[in-house]
Amino acid sequence: MEEGTRKSGDLWSGVALAALGGYIVVQARQWEYLGPEGPGAGFFPLWYGVAMLGLSALLIVSQLRRGSARGSAIAWTRLGRALSTWFALAVSVALFKPLGFAISFALLTYFIVAVMYRRPLKTAALVALASAAGFYLVFDRALGVPLPVGILGF
């Protein structure tokens, strides 16, 4: 990632982590800190929550002091490819319940081969079918590892 992009990324990740630290501290204060039998459920989270707040504040301040990262470019194509794959993966997981593992995984593989790698549709279909069948035979049939089952029964 470009240096400037990383700088603004540091700033925003610092803000997100500060928010998480704040949330942890607020939650931890609702639990017992120190009871008659020793430290309670809130003791440890409170301390690491405070540490998270402090460190993320340090990160934010150091980024602000270094100045803004205007003019730097994010490698959108790279990011887009990775996030598209992640989204396809999430969709395939969501399809496990209605379609089952085999079909959903075949669709995911088809997407990666045909769209992400721009291979011929025939190749994509072949790889998708072969890998889905391979997973079903190896894990479900041979190893007895359960796979999500859809309305079609596999």
Place this chain on the structure above:
Amino acid sequence: MEIIAGLLNGFAVALEPANLFWCFVGVLLGTVVGILPGLGPPATIAMLLPLTFNMNPGGAIIMLAGIYYGAKYGGSTTSILMNVPGESASVVTCLDGYQMARKGRAGAALGIAAIASFIAGTVGVVGLMLVAPPIAKFALSFSSPEYFALMSLGLALVVLLAGRSIVKALLAALVGLWIASMGTDLFSATSRFTFGQMELLSGIDFVVVAIGVFALAEVLVNLEVREETRLLPVPKGLRNLLPTMQDLKDCRFAFVNGSVIGFLVGALPGGGSTIASFLSYGLEKAVSRRREQFGTGVVEGVAAPEGANNSETGGALVPLLTLGIPGSGTTAILLAALVLWGFKPGPLFIPEHPALFWGLVASMYLGNVMLLILNLPLVPLFAQVLKMPAYVLYPLILGVSMVGVYSVSASMFDLLLLMVFGLLGYLMRKLDYPSAPLILGLALGAGMERALRQSLMMSEGKLSILVSRPISAVMLSFALLVLLIPVFGKLNAWRLRALEQG
């Protein structure tokens, strides 16, 4: 005498046909994983961990350890033939290994890498065998304050060497501690950070986070580009893979250097094989009579780092098995594996489970022999693995990751969490947050909190117990010093140089 008896018993365990088979499977898988750039041992071990739940724990740990050290043998192949390190530990092997291959000496480079790996890997196991039992005996005197201090020190060392920014590494470790806190508090039965989800009452499974942060994130990073790398020709025939007598003579010091540095760095939490290989390469260059030729294809430049990254495995298992403290992402996953199978790595691990410990040690001797046999004549065959198209490989990794997570508890919720942690792992890489401290924070979080709370119960709430006992005081002071290193300019410059090289 005790060690010899233990080792003989270990060989009896390791030579059982089933264990021998799992050892072979582990080193074979490890070699393949090592050869494939972009798929590392932590991701592979995390993916395969759920599949070992129904296995005999002895066979399972032998296999997972085989993947761990086998990957280091395989990692050199792509460094030498493609100038692309299969593992981060093999980065430095590119410097001279690839140059040797370009000069037509790929066979000698691959051969010396295998021989150095074998010698140093074996020395590392000898070190583990000799050092682990006395350390475990010493650690028997540890109580909760010492354990808390030890875990803090381990985490501090990992944070120190995990990334350029200590602040980011610390934040990653704190996120790991937070994830470890999710679920029902075992002391008070309070539910913490469950967001009203029943599924979170029992906490988040380590496997889900490890697979998401390592395997999924690795695939997403690799999928960003569609480039292919060209392979240099692999010489056929064993004779072409054997280094000359002069090569072996030139590598005498490199074998010793790699073995010793690798083991010592491995035993230090946070050290890791990448740093071990760079230190050993640096030392080799510093004492060499032909230091100006380093980087142009000298054989010692391959032997020293390859030896060091293999010897490191034996060293890394010392704190893991005797103190229950992992020093890297991979050993954190091995720790989780042992805990999931019902074992408690620590001072009592060796006396309570001698067959498991000595069986593992003996299997590592056998595994190193298997790897030497596999890696010398079969390198051309393994190199064919590189011809597997990325568009076939990556869906397979995604599939194994999903099956691995689903097989733990047949829970769709865990699969959703896998997506979340996959995205988190990817963003962490893009934003330069190291993932090892997060995994270590997660692995050590519950133990750290328990040790701290037990210490404070012992002292009736007084934090001074942590510094009034000599061992914990020394370890906590050292942890504090480690975290203050960035404040001291020269020391921080050394740290950054080590990280840049790694």
